[in-house]
Structure formats: C-alpha cells, structure tokens
Amino acid sequence: MEEQICEIRNLGLHYQRGGRAVLKGLSLSFHKGEILGIRGENGAGKSTLLKALAGLLPYGEGEIRFAPKVQKELSYLPQDLSLYESLTAMENLYFYGKIQGLPKKVIFTRATWLLRELGLEEKAGERLSTLSGGMKRRVHLASALMKRPAILLLDEPTVGCDNESYERILSLLRKMKAQGTAMLLISHGRGELEEMADRIVYLEDGKIRE
C-alpha cells in the first residue's frame, strides 16, 4: 500500500453563513502517485472541493490533513486560464517560477523541458494571445508544474483541447504520476478519467458516491 498523503474528514462548506451547503460531510483520502478522478454534475461541488484543498476557500466543518511538507508542494490548476495573455509562453512560466522562489537557472531549464514535453518549444517566444486554445491549456499546465508538486489538483485541464493538446497533456501527466505525483483530476471529457485515474469517485450534492 502506497503512503497516504492527504485525508479529508467530514468536510462541510457553505459559501454564505446559513446558506446552502456545497460540501456535506465529505470524507476522502488519497496516496502518493495515485490519480483520483472526480466526476459529477455541474454544481455538485467538484471545483469547490479542489479550492478547499488548495487553501483558497475557508471551510466550516471537518478537516483536511496533509502529510508533512506536502501542503507546500501542492499545485492547483484552476479551470479558468490564469495566465497573462500579453506575455509569451516562456514569460508566463518565468513569472510562475519566480513567484515560487525558484532560481533563474532552474526556471529556464524546467520551462524549456516542460515546453518541449508539451510540444511548444517553438512557441516559447510567442505571446499567449497569439496561441490556440489548446496551446494555452498546455502552457497553463506547464505553469502548474514549474516546481515539482507532491499533489496536483487539476480542474478540467483538457477542456477545449484538440487531439494533439489532449495527448500531450495526458502524456505529461503520466510522466508526473510515474515520478510519484498524486493527482486529483476533475473532468467531463472523453474518457480521460477512465484512461488516467486509478480510482474514480462521484460527487453528488456535496457528498461522495464511490
């Protein structure tokens, strides 16, 4: 059995005090190198769960426990592109590398490797606004991998991607899994959960249905 790196116990979350509960007593755990797929209808609370895990949302009930140092090695990739359209692909990666405190040499080595893996080496110097939707998604994923994460929280990483982008993204995710990165993957897509996930859970009305 792999080492457990995160455990969620009875997690409850309301967006407003006294409002509708988005997550209700949710309990879940996952292990090192595991890809956990999360599926559910719109509004089921999938993105909210990821945001709570990323520390972006305060939760009212329950608890989230991480293995030592894992929380600092967590990387969250939101569904909306959080990149600068006026910057080039390389500049966006440089920004995310610098903001995580990486030295310049590491940033450029890592960014070049990531762009090569994602088939964007030629596009490194081009502004994001000139790239296609799928290419932007690839840069988006690269920005989450600038510092090798222990847990990767992915909110629909392949939405709107063409075949090439889709394959490149999944291929890189497989490599990350092989290196021991655990992933929480949300997707509505073409069977990527079945293809990638070790385990799939269904989220319905804020609760887990295995």
Added chain:
Amino acid sequence: MNGFLAALKKDMCLFFRKGGLFSLLFPLLLLPLFLFFFRGNSGGLQAFPVSVIDEDETLMSKTLIRQMEEVELFSEVHKISREDISEELEKGSVGVLRIPKDFFYTAYRFQGEPVELILNERRATESAILESVFTSIMKIMEKEQEMSLAVFHTAYGEKLSASEEEELYHRASERLLNSVLKRQLIFQNEEVGANVAFALVMRIASALLFLFLSFISLSMVSAVPEEEKKGIVSRFRQMGGRGFYLSKFLLLLLLALPVLALSLLFLYKAFALSPELLLFFALYYNLSLLSFYLFFWGLFSLVREERLAKNFSVCLIFLLLLFTGRLFSAGRLPFSLARFSPISINAVLLEGLRRGYSPVRLMPFVLPLGLFLLLGILLRFMHSFTEKRSSLEKERVPEKRGLLEKETVFPKRRGFEEDRIRGKQFLMHCLPFPLWRGYILLGRTVGVLLFLLFFLCLGRYAGDKTQEKIAFYLVNEDGGEWSRELLRDLDAEKSLEIRLIPEREKEEKLLYGDKEGVLTIRKGYTGDKEEKGKLLYESGSASLSEMGLREIVAAVVAGEKIERGANDYLSSLLGREIRADEQDLLTKNQKQYKRTSPLYTVRKQNGATREELFSPRREAVYAFLLYFFLFSLASVAGEGEEKRVGARLQSIAGASRRYLIGLFLVFLGISLCFFFALRLDFSFNALLSLLSYTLFLFGFSRFLSVRVLGEGAETGLSLNLGLFFCLSGGAFMDFSALSGWVKYLPYLSPVGLFLKGTEGDLVAPAILLAIGLCTCRSSYDRPMRSPFFL
C-alpha cells in the same frame, strides 16, 4: 437601426463598467466642493497680520506704523520686541519689520543699520505680496534720500550745519511719506485688490474642464482595442450593423449633457451671458468632445493595447497640465505651442465669455482645437493603413510559409529564429524580477521608452530654475520723453520682462493671458507733473502677481518723479529760480550722492526657500503626478486576468507575498524615478514621506481595484479622488494664504499628508504608513482556516 441601438446599449454598459460613472460624477462632485472652498471671504486672499519692532521710536517711525495700521491689507499691526520674532512668526504673522535705532536720522547720512524685514515662508503668498510692497517703499525712500542729499548739498555746500541737517531730515521725511502714500495714484483704477483668488479659480476651472472632457472621452474608447482584437467590430458589420463608433460618440454626447447644462447654468448665473454666447459655449463643448473622442479613438486603435494606450494618454494629459501652465505655474512651453493646448483654449474661452466677447471674436481662439481632431483622424488613418497591410500580408502567408518551410532546411535561417526567441528572453535573464515586472507593466520597450521620454520632460520641467520674472506687455500711447524714460527704467528692473506691443493687439494678449497683463502708458503722461491715473494696468486671465507688478511700477514711477522734481525742490529751498551753474552742480551732486550700503535687508524664516513666486512646490507636482501614474498602473490589479492569477497564487506557498513585494518594489522604483526626475531635496523627511506615500498609493489603489471596484472602474474614480486629494491637499495652491478652517484641510488628504511630511511633520507619514499597511493587508486574500497537518 436595431443594430445601432444594440451597440448604443452595449456601449452604455461598457462605459459604466469601465468606470465612466466616476468620470461623470467628477464635475458634479468636485465643482461644488471647489466653489465652496473659494466662496465669499473664505477663499479670497484675506488681510493678514504683520509685526513691527520699533527700536527707533521717533516721530517718523511712529508715523510709519500709524500708516501701516491704515493699510487694508494688514489685519493687525503688532508692536513687539526683538526677542518675540520667532514666536510672532509661529503665531502666523506674515512678516516682522524691524526699524533700528536712529534709522531715519542716520539713513540720510548713508550710515547706520539697515531696516530689516523678516518674512514668514510658511505663508508664502502673503509674504511675497508684503515683500513687494516693502521693497517698493524702500526703493522710493532710497531715491528720496539720494535726491534730498543732492539738493541740500547744492544749496548749502559740501558741509551741512546741524540745523541744515535737521531741516534735511524733516523735509525729506515729509516728502517721503507723500511719495509713498501717493505712489499708487499713478494708476487709472484705484482698486488694488489682489486678483489671486479669481486667477486661481480660472486656472483650476479650465484645467477641470479639460480633465473632464478628456477622461470621459478616454473612458468611452478604452474598450476599442479589445473590441477590435476580438473581432467584435467586424462581426458587427458582417451582421449588417452600422454606426459602431458613431454610437459611442452619441452616447458620449448624451452622457456629457448634464455637465453641459450645469456649466451653462453656472456661466449664466456668474457672468449673465446672452443666449448667443451660451449657444457658442455649448457648441465649443461638443466640439471639444468630438476632438478628444477622435484623438483617443485613433490612439487606442493604433496602439491596440488598452493598458499601454491608457498609460500614454495619462502621461500626455499630465504633460499638458504641467507644460501649458494653466494649473501649476506659468507655461514652460513656448507660447506659440502652448496656445494649441486644450487647457489654454478653455482658459481663453472662459475669459472671453467673462469679458462678454462675441462668438465671432472668440472663434479664432477655438480653432487650434482642430489640431486634436486632425491628429485623431491621422491616427485612425494610420491604423487603417497598418490593418490593410497586415491583412495583405496574411493573404500572402501560404506563399511565405512555403518559402519558410523550404528555408528551414538552411541552418542559418533556423539559427536566426532561435536567436530571435533568445533575444526575447534576454531581459528575463538579465533583469531582476521586480524590474522585469516593471518593464512588462509599463508596456515593454515602447512603454519604457515613452516612460523615459516622460521623465526627460519632467526633468526639463524641474531643471528650469531661471528666476521667474513678472512678464507683461506694454502699450505706449504717450510716446513722449517721460514715457520713454519710464520704459528704459522698467526695462532695467531685474524682476520685470517687458514686451512692447501696439494697442490693437492688447485685447488678444489679455485674452490669451500668456503674460501677467498689459500696462498702458496713457496719452499726456509726458509733462503731467501730477501724473494721476496716467498708467492703466489690466491683468491677464491667469495673472497671479498683479499687486507685485503694480508695486514695482509704482516705485519706478515715484523714483522718476522724485528725480524730475529735483529742480523745484532746490528752487523751493532757495526761495528763487535756480541759476545755470546751480543746475550743473545739482546734476553733478545727483551722481555723487548715491547710496552704496543697503538701506534694507529681507530674510526668510520658518520654511524652505521657494524657487518661484506663486508656483507650487515641486513636491506638490510630485504628489500629483505620482498619484495618477501609480493609480493608473495599479488598475492592472482590477483586470480579470490579474484577479485570476492573484487567486491562483494564494494556493502556492509564499507566492502572494513575493508577488506583492515585487509589485511594491516596482512602485517604489517608479516613485524614486519621479523623485530624481523632479530633483527633489534628498533628506530623511523626504525619503520617509516618499516611502509612506508610495505604500499608501500601492495599498489604497490595490484595495480599490481588488475589493471595491470592477474591471477598469478605477480609472474614473482615481480621477475624482486624485483631484479631490490634490485640491484639498494643497497641491495646486498654498492654503496658508486662506483663512479659517480651510488651511487645516491638507491633513485630511494623502497628498496634504505627504506635503506635510516633506516639511518635517513626522505624524503625517506615520498616518500614511498606517493606512497603506491596512489597505495592503485587506487587499491580500487569505483563507480563514488553514488545513491541518497529518
């Protein structure tokens, strides 16, 4: 038609979401506030207290103090001792005049201690007026002394007896008082009231009108790059829509209507304008809107990036404010260029309307506005040209691509491509992270170059330290010997700059107001010994130194009058007509008895020395510019893209902190650039104020962008708040010159607090630091509960 209405509705939504509401509210909020500050007595230049140390205690000194008590400009004349000087200045006395023992007696022997005037630099405007009055009187006294000595020595020989000296003292004192008290009678109009308050109102009103018209137009077109980039315009046209940009302009006219109505009401009430003139103003107002709209439309279309275009526009607006001299001081641009400035045009028009000039006479002054209109059309034409060129290139792409594919076989070509990419990464490799962020935020190379150009212009503004002279036009209707003599003497005055013009140009010059005013030497000046009302001085539209100029001219005229009266003086002393040899001796003595030691000294206390009369300190210019520049830069934080990045950074340990510190360092770097460009004094207080003010601007602008306002909305609000802060903080005027509670107003404004900080007040930067830290903290999102560790 449906398409047009849809475009109109869309523009209205965009305008209000991008901060247009604040641009609209700007005159409605600021104008009444501004008029409130200047209403009635509270805004005008008030009579001020002065103090006198009478160590002489003779009849002459007592008479002088009595005369001072009757001067309307002085509210109180306190008699104090030498030890109380500092205390009196602290209490608010504008100046202390010290008459040393035996001053009047010894002065006629060119001996003894000079009279001393100590000015309170904290009340700079009043100090300047007091200084000009004092200097004028002292110059008359000097001339009178010289003349009296020459006359007495001509009459009684080289050595004067005690009784003759006594007579000299009494006669000269009598003549001196007469000359001093009647010195202003030379002017045709008796009213000597300082025009400072009205001139400031005119300056600020013209600048406010310009800022409103330019910023509302800018808000309306700020969405253009996004609309063109996303292909909304071409899609609109493809779907049969017409008038995409016309709808924007029509909406602009519609939204600007309330302010137009308010302005017309104000003009009607204040100047009782005829319907014809009101209609003319309405047409001018709409022409201004059209010019600005076309100019910014062209600019935003050509630049294609909203942020860069906004930064460029803001820089341009501030340079106009600085260099055309309608807000801060006399223009730094040559007048031939300054007359094309919309602020100058506004000022000229307001002044023309106030004077009741007909539309036909005012029309030529409005025409330079067409330059903006033409520039806008030119920029738009350039945009169309570049668009057409790039679409032609796109059509050629398959051909080109084919060529490239073939060429990639050659390593040279590939190497070029790699070099190009590496070249783009060069700055990332070389610059520290905050500098690289600054480079990106400013708009990369073009933005940085524009930024540098802006600083060069600022440096030029700050570097011009030439002594500011009171410049005025002179019309010589008399043309006689006396008027030519006056002209020579005025020309010799160091503080004056004269330009002779024919009478027909007078009205135009008065309207433009590029110089302080027009002095007319009326017909019959030569030969009129009484010289009553023979000079006419009319102030220009932005004149701030009417009183100073009148005093200098009065002193020169009084001096000439004393010289011309020498023969009569000698004749009355001898009791007969003077002979030819006596005339020669008098002329010789006039040259011989010239004062070599100073009769008076002026020193300044309680404040930093000002470089320019009636100009705000460079610290005020710094506070004003930095506010708008950093606010404009911080508006990035309100953009959706930045908000998404900011939210994601919170999931990365330490990233938000690094991000904020990096951004703050960019702000601090820009603050320092402004600091050096404006050549501010390098001191602990100045640096502490700079740091606290920058932190405040950083925190406050982020707080507004992130927490309070939507995307783009801060542009309009920053304009309102910025002008309010600058107005109440004393950036445009010296509040110490105003009476009552108004002078404490700077403590309620960050700009005022910054200015207080540079003067050595430590509480003011502490307040700014506290507000800055609070707002920084509140704009920094953090989850309320952190996850536990296993």
